[in-house]
Amino acid sequence: MLAYIGLIASVALLIYLALRGVNIILASLICSLLVVLSNQLSIAESFTVFYPLGKLGAFTFAGKFFLLFACGAMFGRVMGESGAASAIALSLSRRLGAQRALWITVLACALLTYGGVVVFVVMFTMYPLGLKLLQEANLPKRLFCAALALGSGTFTLTALPGTPSIHNVIPSLALGTDLYAGAWYGLAGSVIMFTLGMWYLERQRKLAQERGERFEPNARDLQMQQDSRMDSLSWKKALIPMLVVIGLIVSPRLCLTLFGGEVLEGTGLLAQCLQFATQQSVLWPSFSLLLGSIVVLLMFSSVRSRSLSLLGAGAEDSIMPLINTAAVIGFGGVVTSTMGFSQFSKFMLNSSLPPLLSMFFSISLMSGIVGSASGGLQIFMETMAPHFLALGIDAGTLHRLAAMASGGLDSLPHSGAIVAMFTITGLTHKQAYKDVAVITVVIPIIATLGTMALAGIF
Structure with missing residues (x-):
């Protein structure tokens, strides 16, 4: 019981x-210690193996x-510093109008994250533009x-097929699938998330206006100045790097679709590239x-002279998101080493629930425990995915x-993102x-359950 x-x-x-x-x-670390003490685990092994270096270590x-x-x-x-990201978003603003600030934010973020920009970086990139749009729309x-x-953080992160997000790569590595696996289910889930999400945002926008809620900047917001490069770049030119990234990610899938799997059997450069692309998720x-x-660095002179420093700064940008995510995974690694977690896994695997529903509850609880979709997904794929494959679920x-x-x-609330x-x-x-x-909680759960119903039917 104490465990x-x-x-x-x-x-x-x-x-x-x-x-x-x-x-x-x-x-x-504090919560890992609580797990260790309450479950009578070895402190030394927990903090030298399970938390940092184990199979599910940070x-x-x-x-x-x-x-x-x-x-x-x-x-x-580099997309942010060059002004390319802002140019894309401002182009949406000019075409849709400032009153569509929420639509613009959603579409711009979706384009950036589907193109491969890390969620944490999108936050920094979009916030200056978001301030301007919010102020205009009040x-x-x-x-x-x-x-x-x-x-x-919803449909482009977990549902849309083809995205290079961590959440799409983790199951690809574990199951041997490609980034487009379950494409129709992903598209169905994306439509549900986007539709319900925009309905909720528009409803809240109207309620806020009725209640007289207004834009209230803080001291930091007032100090921020608009980057003059935002209005100087062509959105068409700014879109080219995004198309390059998406095109490279999509190209192996297109080649396999057009020419079939036999193209992988060749010895030429194209075949070798395709083999590498399909094997290295x-x-x-x-x-x-x-x-x-x-x-980006070659196209825009404003960043060309600072190429190495910007790439270095970008690499630094990745450290805290990576370490924060890894830290909650380390906590999950300690949790999964306990007898209680083992019993929970056996209970879910042996439950009378349909396999898809059992899978849903298992991974949802894991993601909730570690406060990270990538963390919960990693733990699930390492510990339980083989059992669900054995139950007959298609990879x-x-x-x-x-x-x-x-x-x-x-x-x-404890999610690092x-x-x-905030x-x-x-x-x-x-x-x-x-x-x-x-x-990010209610609507994705509805979309997943709805898509699971489709999977059960078809």
Whole structure:
């Protein structure tokens, strides 16, 4: 009994510490210690093996995905510094109007994240533009957080096929599938998330206007100045690097679709590239992002002279998102080493629930425990995915539905991404979390269950 109480208390404490603004790395260590003591685990083994270096250790995860995080952050940095990202978003603003600020934010974030820009970098890139749009539309900042979350943390993160996001790469590595696995299910889930999300945002926008809520900048917002390069770049030119990244990621799939699997059997350069692209689910998207960064540096003179410094700064941008994610995975690594977790896994695998529903509850709870979709997905793929494959679930279906299921309870208050977003925007959980929770928790769960129903029917 004490072991189960310790597991529940550790998750509750992790959420509480996150709400209080405690550093997520420190919080993960404190809560890991609570798990260790309540479950009578070896302190030495827990903090030298399970937490940092085990199969699900923090640095095991960080080492495996460092290159993807780094290349994504570098691409986001050069896109932001060159003004290309802002040019794309401002083009949307001119065509849709400032009153469509929430639509613009969602579409711009979706385009950036689907192109491979790391979510944390999108937050920094979009916030200056978001301030301008919110001021023109006179909308409260809390709705910007919700729109940012919808565009960068829902359908483009876990549902849309082809995205180079970590959440699409993890199941690809574990199951041997490609980034387009379960494409139709992903498209169906994306439509549900986007439709419900925009309905909620528009409803909240109208209610805010009726209540007289207005844009209220803080001191940091007032000090921020608009980058003059935003109005000087052509959106068509700014879009080229994004097309390069997406094109490189899509090209192997197109070649296989057009020419069939026999193209992989050749010995030419094309065949070798296709073999590499299909076998290296982390390296190929990483190289695509890196090449996209090089294209930006070659195209825009404003960043060309600072190429190395900007790439270096981008690499630094990736460290905290990577370490924060790795820290909660390390906490999950300690949790999964307990007898209670083992019994929970056996219970879910042996339950009378349909396999897809059992999978949904399993991965949702794991993502909720570690406060990270990528963390929960990694743990699930390492510990439980083979059992669900053995139950007869198609690998492509498991890839897509597992990725979507990971994007629900991952956004509880202790999520590193949630904490980072509120830090950047200068808001508190009390001010903005309700809207973000509806967008990133409630709606993705509805979309996943709806898509699972389709999978069960078809």
